[in-house]
Structure formats: C-alpha cells, structure tokens
Amino acid sequence: MNNTWLRTLYSTRAAFSIVWVALAFTIAKTSPAIGSVLLVLYPAWDALMNAVDAKQSGGLAANPPQTLNAVVSAVTTVAMAIAVGRGMPTVFLVFGAWAVLAGLLQLGTAVRRWKHFGAQWAMALSGTQSALAGALFVHKASGPAPMLQELAGYAAVGALYFLISASVLFYRERTASASRAS
Secondary structure (H helix, E strand, C coil): CCHHHHHHHHHHHHHHHHHHHHHHHCHHHHCHHHHHHHHHHHHHHHHHHHHHHHHHCCCCCCCHHHHHHHHHHHHHHHHHHHHCCCCHHHHHHHHHHHHHHHHHHHHHHHHHHHHHHCCCHHHHHHHHHHHHHHHHHHHHCCCCCCCHHHHHHHHHHHHHHHHHHHHHHHHHHHHHHHHHHC
16 A cells, blocks of 8 residues: 555545535435435445455455454444434434444554554544544433534544545655655
8 A cells, every 4th residue: 555545545535524514514404314314324435435445455354443444334334224213312322332433443543554654643633533522422312402413523523634634645745756856
C-alpha cells in the first residue's frame, strides 16, 4: 500500500460523509424513508470501505482490526435495518454500540499504520472520538427523542478527520516530490 492509495481512500470516505450529512440535514428531515436508508447505508459503506482498505493493505488476514471492523459494520447494517423500524431510541443504541466498537478498531488500525505512513494522528483521534460519541449515543437512547441530525454531526466530524488525514498525506507527497526534484 502507498500514500496515494491511502489519501484516495480518506478523500473518498470524506466525500461520502459530506454527502451523507447534507442529505441528513436536508431531504431526510422531511422524509423518514430517506432517513432510514441513510441510517442503513452508513454502516454498510463503512463495512465496504474497511474491507477494501484491508484488501488493498495486504489482505484481510494481514489486517485484523480492519477485517473485524468490516464484519462488525456489516452486522451493524443488518441490525440497523431492524432498528429503523423500532424507532430512534433503538437506532441510537445500535449506532452507539457500533460507533464505540468501530472507533476502537479504527484507533487500532491508526496505531498499526503510524510507523509506516505517519499522518495517522487524525485517524487515532477520530477513533477515540467515535468511541466516546458512541457511548454518548447509547446514553441518549434513553433520553428525549433523539434525532438523525445528531448522528449527522458525528458523521461530519468523521468527514473532517478523513479530510485532514488526506490533506496531510497529500502535503507529504508534494513535499517528497519537491525534494526528489531538487
């Protein structure tokens, strides 16, 4: 795996999250069906991206945190499909539990990559933030009517972390290219 692939992955994940957030704050506000689709799509996308990343990074067996994250996200996709029919408190429980586990696995992936690629501090921070936000979502499930837009805020912060990581990798590529050229 090289920096260009990782930068592309992070940029793609950021773009998806930005579109997801925009839809959550616009169309989904008036369309529960679109909101439900978005809720199921988010962990499904995460499962796909973790599987692709693991394969691109040496294979599923060589990347246990990503592989497990892909499996956890796939299972969460099914759980979310069930949860959306049971209401937002159940959605928050499922999403929160997933965010905790996925965040810890993302943190593990960032730590593993740090020595080879650098630029993983944002991903480590993102994983930590995800785990903490997930715990908050689980807690909010028992409170007054949680809303999809609260989860969209979580996705927006994730997009920011992916953009930062992609930008740092891009900067490093440009700096390395300039150094080789001189």
